[in-house]
Amino acid sequence: MNHTEDTNTTWLFEITPKNKFFSLNLKEVWQYRDLLLLFVKRDVVTVYKQTVLGPLWYLIQPLFTSVTFTIIFNNVAGIDTGTVPPFLFNLAGITVWNYFTACLNDTSDTFKKNASIFGKVYFPRVIMPLSVVISNLLKFGIQFLIFIVFYLYYYLQGSAVSLNITILFFPLLVALMGVLGLGLGMIISSLVTKYRDFTYLIGFGVQLLMYLSAVMYPMVLIKEKLPRYGWLVEYNPLAYVIETSRYMLLNVGQISFLGLVYTLLLTIIVFFGGLLVFNKTEKSFIDTV
Numbered sequence: 001m002n003h004t005e006d007t008n009t010t011w012l013f014e015i016t017p018k019n020k021f022f023s024l025n026l027k028e029v030w031q032y033r034d035l036l037l038l039f040v041k042r043d044v045v046t047v048y049k050q051t052v053l054g055p056l057w058y059l060i061q062p063l064f065t066s067v068t069f070t071i072i073f074n075n076v077a078g079i080d081t082g083t084v085p086p087f088l089f090n091l092a093g094i095t096v097w098n099y100f101t102a103c104l105n106d107t108s109d110t111f112k113k114n115a116s117i118f119g120k121v122y123f124p125r126v127i128m129p130l131s132v133v134i135s136n137l138l139k140f141g142i143q144f145l146i147f148i149v150f151y152l153y154y155y156l157q158g159s160a161v162s163l164n165i166t167i168l169f170f171p172l173l174v175a176l177m178g179v180l181g182l183g184l185g186m187i188i189s190s191l192v193t194k195y196r197d198f199t200y201l202i203g204f205g206v207q208l209l210m211y212l213s214a215v216m217y218p219m220v221l222i223k224e225k226l227p228r229y230g231w232l233v234e235y236n237p238l239a240y241v242i243e244t245s246r247y248m249l250l251n252v253g254q255i256s257f258l259g260l261v262y263t264l265l266l267t268i269i270v271f272f273g274g275l276l277v278f279n280k281t282e283k284s285f286i287d288t289v
Contacts, residue, residue: 028124035123039131043106044138058142062098066091069216079217083160084252088150093215095143096245100177100238101206102136107185108202111193111281125282126275129186133178140174151249164251166244173245180237180267186274190281213238218253237263 029036066087073079074086081089107129155161192198212232214222219239223230233239240259247253 029127029130032123032127036127036131036134039128040135040138043131043135058139059146062091062094062143062146065094069094073216079221081218082252084250085154085159085161088147088154088159088161089246089250089252090216091147091150092246092249093242095140095147096174096177096242097210097213097215097238098143099136099140099174100181100241101210102139103133103178103181104185104188104206105202106132106136107182108188109192109199110185110189112189112199126278129182129189129278132185133182137174137178147249162251164248166255167248170245170248173241173248176263176267177238177241179271180263183267183271183274186278187270190274190277193281209236209238212236214242219243220253234259237266 069090070086073090074081079086110125110128110132151161188198188202213236214233219233222233237259240256240263243253244255244260247255
């Protein structure tokens with residue numbers, strides 16, 4: 001092939017260095033959609049492939065946690081959940097919380113866990129954390145189905161539970177949790193490439209964050225019982241998501257529109273900040289991971 005033919009060649013893909021601060025090339029991600037779906041399938045199938053109970057672990061974890069919270073926080077500590085059965089109250093919060101923690105934990109080790117793949121073949125690196133968010137959405141759907149089963153059980157038993165018209169916006173709330181978990185996960189995954197101790201801190205940090213996110217108690221309770229430390233919950237965007245989800249699903253508590261605006265703005269900042277750090281790290285992480 002001569003020089004003239006070389007200059008007229010049209011390439012299907014052209015790989016060039018990334019110079020933009022925020023590079024979320026949706027067109028390129030769409031071109032690699034088959035790979036994205038392959039990673040989603042891998043995440044769903046392989047996690048419990050060599051386990052005895054398999055996908056049943058998706059159900060056991062939230063049920064066991066809800067029972068534990070009901071015994072400790074409601075029966076022993078005496079936390080009042082109003083007209084809503086304590087078990088259902090806890091299950092609603094845990095189901096939403098689990099989606100956030102799954103997105104955060106699974107994306108926080110992206111570079112380290114996939115270094116062998118990243119070092120051999122090119123594809124948009126952001127596909128990997130995106131696949132985690134989508135695969136965990138399927139897991140969330142399974143856990144949410146269990147919540148619906150118990151909701152119907154308590155409803156048929158005559159418990160004072162009812163849906164709220166705002167339930168129509170519940171998918172947006174779930175998406176908000178996923179994007180926030182994705183943003184934080186990308187930041188942590190970038191830090192882990194240089195500072196390995198972040199891997200050990202994240203497990204402790206997530207557990208501590210759960211107690212500050214109103215998962216097992218109403219937000220108003222912490223303001224009444226511990227007014228000095230109430231600001232820790234009020235400035236936590238996850239607390240507003242959990243509280244709003246219970247209002248939508250159980251018609252209990254209240255919606256803070258100011259809190260939701262604060263959560264939305266913080267989520268946008270965290271996501272684009274995570275994307276900036278992620279794009280910067282992917283250029284040189286192979287030398288440090």
